[in-house]
Structure formats: C-alpha cells, structure tokens
Amino acid sequence: MKKTVSFFSVLFLSAAFFATSLSAAESISAGDVPDGFAGQSFSFANIKTDSAVTVSSKRNLLNALKKGGVIYVDGMIDLSEGMFPEKSGEPNAALDAFVQKNSNYSSYAEYRDAYVAACTTSTEESAKSSSKSPLYETMHSLNMAYKSVILLSVPSDTVIIGLTADSGFSGGSVSISKASNVVLRNLVIRDAYDPFPHHEANDGFNSQHDCVLVENSSNVWIDHCTFYDTKEQTYVKTGGSVSEKWVTYDGLCDITKESTNVTVSYCKFMDHNKTMLIGSSDSEKIDAANRKVTLHHNYFYNCASRLPMVRLSTIHLYNNYYDASPNSPYGNSYALGVRYNSLIQAEANYYGGGIKNSYSGSAKKPGKVYSVNEIDRSKGKKKSGEFKTSKTPLFDIPYSYDALPADKVQDYVKENAGAGKLPVVR
Secondary structure: OEEOOOHHHHOOOOHHHHHHHOOOOOOEEOOOOOOHHHHOOOOOOOOOOOOOEEEOOHHHHHHHHOOOEEEEEOOEEEOOOOOOOOOOOOOOHHHHHHHHHHOOOOOHHHHHHHHHHHOOOOOOOOOOOOOOOOOHHHHHHHHHHHHHHHEEEOOOOEEEEEOOOOOEEEOOEEEEEOOEEEEEEOOEEEOOOOOOOEEOOOOOEEOOOOOEEEEOOEEEEEEOOEEEOOOOOEEEEEOOOEEEEEOOOOOOEEEEOOOEEEEEEOOEEEEEEEOOEEOOOOOOOOOHHHOEEEEEOOEEEEEEEOOOEEOOOEEEEEOOEEEOOOOOOOOOOOOEEEOOOOEEEEEOOEEOOOOOOOEEEOOOOOOEEEEEOOEEOOOOOEOHHHOEEOOOOOOOOOOOEEOOOHHHHHHHHHHHOOOOOOOEEO
16 A cells, blocks of 8 residues: 655655655665655765774774764673673672662662662652652662663764674663664664662652653654563562562653654564653643654564553554564553544554553543554454544655555564564665
C-alpha cells in the first residue's frame, strides 16, 4: 500500500529522501536520509561523512563525540566501567569502590540495606515531595554521581552506526538532549542499569535511567537497533518488613519535552517492563502538533507496556508487530497507551495473542485514535472506553511511505527488525 502526499507536502522532500523512502533498504550507510517525520528538514550540512572514525572503547567513543560526525562502533562498549553486576540489586568490586568514594558507606550492600530500611511504603522520594527518607540526600547524590559515569551524551550532527550484529552499548544511558540531526543505527543498546533506584509512595523502588532518552531534540532517527534487559526484577524488605519491587530499569527509548521529527524504525524491543514513553506528563506545556513521531516496522516482544504510551503528541504508527510469549518475564498488560491529548494514526499493525490489550488509555484524559487495516488478536482487544476514536485521519502525513498489508507484518518484521539485519557499507 503506497501512500501519496499532497503537492504542498512534496515541496518539503528532497529527491534523495523520496528515493530512499519508497524502496526497502539493502544496506546501512552513513549518508542514508531518514524516513518518516525524522526526514522532515533533516540536514547533512554539518555532518562530515567523509571523515568517519571507528571506536571500540569508551575512551575513544567519548573523544569522538566531542567532534560529532560519523562514528562507527566495533563491538560492545561497557558504559558502566565494570559496575554492571551479575545479578540485579547485588554488588561487585567496582560498585563497592564507587559507593566508598561517593558516600560514607563501605559497600554497595551496606548502602542498599540502610536505604531500604530507612523507607516506608509511603515514602515519596520525588524532588517536589516533603515525605523523604533520612537517606534521600545520600541516595540522590549516589544516583547523580553514577549517572555522570554511565551517561553518553550525543551532540548535534552525529551519526553512530554499529559495524556488526553485536556492536553497541551496555550498562549505560544514551542521551540525545538539545540536539538535532542525530542518527543511531545497527546498535545493540542494553541494560541501562540503575543500582540506586528511589522509593515512590506505594510503588516500591523505581529507576531513573533509560537506554535512550530523546529530549528537547529534533530530527532524530533510530533505526535497526536492538534494545533489551538481561537482569530480572528483584524484591527488598521496605522498612525491614514489607516486600516491594527493586526496579533497576526505566525505559528502553523515551521521547520527551520539546522533541519532534523523530523516527524509530526496524528496531527490536525485548524483555522489558515500561518500554517507550512519548510525553512524560499531562502537565507538559506542549501542543500535540509540535511533537511528531513515526514508528514503523518495529518488533515489540515480551514487553509489559508502553509500546508506546503517548501524551500530547502526534504519532504515526504502521507495520509494527506486538507479541509476548507465555513465559515472558514481565507479562503484557497493553501495547499502545493512548493518553492525554495524543493523536495516534495507526495503520496495518499486528497485535499477537500474547498481548493482553492492543490499546489502553485514560477515560478522564483520553487521547484520540484513527485505526485502519490492523489485525488485532490480543486477548482483550481495545479498551475502547478509555480513548476517543475517529473514522477519518487525524492529521496529514507529509511524507511518502510503503505499508505492507497487516497479514504480512508478523513474518516480515520478525525477519528484518533489529541490529545485524543489513550489511554496513562504508
């Protein structure tokens, strides 16, 4: 199903973009132009594609990012510098040394046990709350110090490409903040692990770091990447007696604040709880028309929710495949979260039998959905009372795209989504 655009919209498309958007990619190259919303006004003017560097260590990667341009990643780079543990919530020598350096505790286990004991189920460690534990400042200080180690900040005019199926980043968080014209492709991005989660009232301990966070940025393309976790959720005794979750992972790929013209395509998201958030709060001062995101040909497998959850955003989703196995470590609750003032145009997506509900939302603050030609085999189908529906498109799509029929999506996306599916041409 080939979609056409108006003559007015075509004026915004370069000839190169038009050519690449209408045919399936056969390789990955630093000069490829993004499709979807990311391709609108994307510029290569300041990206030096003829002076690329190849990195295989964190030190060389950080040096390369100071200049931006084209960066090839060869192999997996541990952004945690050895602090990623064997088991969630447990210590290792590097993490112990970090705690000793940044607090009055002699080991990670000593800090963790003290912090858990200092909280109650009603403790709220959010920045604006007055109901804080006696160890709030210690927790916050350790969390910020750890973040400064694992955070990978990507500047404007940067293209990062993994050279192999197992090239990318582990144990860290990739931040695209106040940047434009950024591309991440063919990368494995896993385990944005947070050993210093904070307590939230009646919701256990929750982490703060995402595998990829796009905030206040534009023209961002995330393509053919694989996102996942390797550690299972554990539990602790809050106040010494109440069993609560100790969550060390936040999102896999969140898009927040004044970000727009973002495309996430041909990515695989696996084994995660709260997977993708687009719009972090109902109180954000942003109009849905000013945050535009395209999601296409992505494979969401064994993910519990937020595939994505959407607030105050204009979203075009087509040819995505959603499913989960009976043995999923989290268990699915829903695929698409249609929340406050979201506009979701969904076409030819496939929801498998492992999904509990294809759509969920909020009856008090609903979003709006235009759904066409989808296959929905989820157990509970759409929670239609929690969002508004439209029989006509909600917005004009200013780019050309090819959408497969929904009955072809399952096999095609499983075969083509994720890192290592296409050769990299330099």
